[in-house]
Amino acid sequence: MIARLLLGIALVFAVPAAAQDTAEPPALAVLDSAQITPEEFLWTARPIVVFADSPADPRFAEQLRFLETDATGLIARDVVIVVDTVPSPKSAWRDALRPRGFALVLIDKDGQVKLRKPAPWTVREITRSIDKWPTRQQEIRETLGKE
Structure with a gap:
């Protein structure tokens, strides 16, 4: 009896x-x-x-390090990272957003620019900003309604 109990406990923790x-x-x-x-x-x-x-821009390297620290928080918010370090020829992103030097631009699912920053931001700052957007608020409500 004790052997079966120990085996059951071991299986619960092993799986x-x-x-x-x-x-x-x-x-x-x-x-x-x-x-x-x-x-x-x-x-x-x-x-x-x-x-x-x-x-080689140190702010670019720092921003990428920040983004790697909490990938799961960004993935949960349907985030993709787009990097552009070639000013010429202009990409469609550079043409549309017109950055000067380093820039961090957050865009919502509806295609609207929600935030521009001239300095690196942590994932915590980014996710807190995203969570305030109306489309994200709607996603949160829909998720809560399904549970």
């Missing part, structure tokens, strides 16, 4: 541990601006566009 080992967390999409256009994300994703005049 979640095995599931955690095999399941990889989803990856945050980081895309090159030359390969895509803003229209591709209408009503499907929230692009965060990171501009710099060079990939």
Whole structure:
């Protein structure tokens, strides 16, 4: 009897541990601006566009480090990262948003620019901003209604 109880307890703890080992967390999409256009994300994703005049810009590197710290928070909000470090020739993103040097631009699913920042932002600051947008508020209400 005790052996069965111990075996049952061991199985309860072993199955979640095995599931955690095999399941990889989803990856945050980081895309090159030359390969895509803003229209591709209408009503499907929230692009965060990171501009710099060079990939060696320290603010660009810092922003990418910030974005990697909490990818799950961004993925939960349907965020894709678009990077643009080539000022010429202009990408569709650069043509539409007209950045000067480093810029962080947050765009909602409806294609509207919601926020522009001339300095890097942490994931916490970004997600708090996104959570205030009407489309995100609607998603939260729909999620709560289904549970």
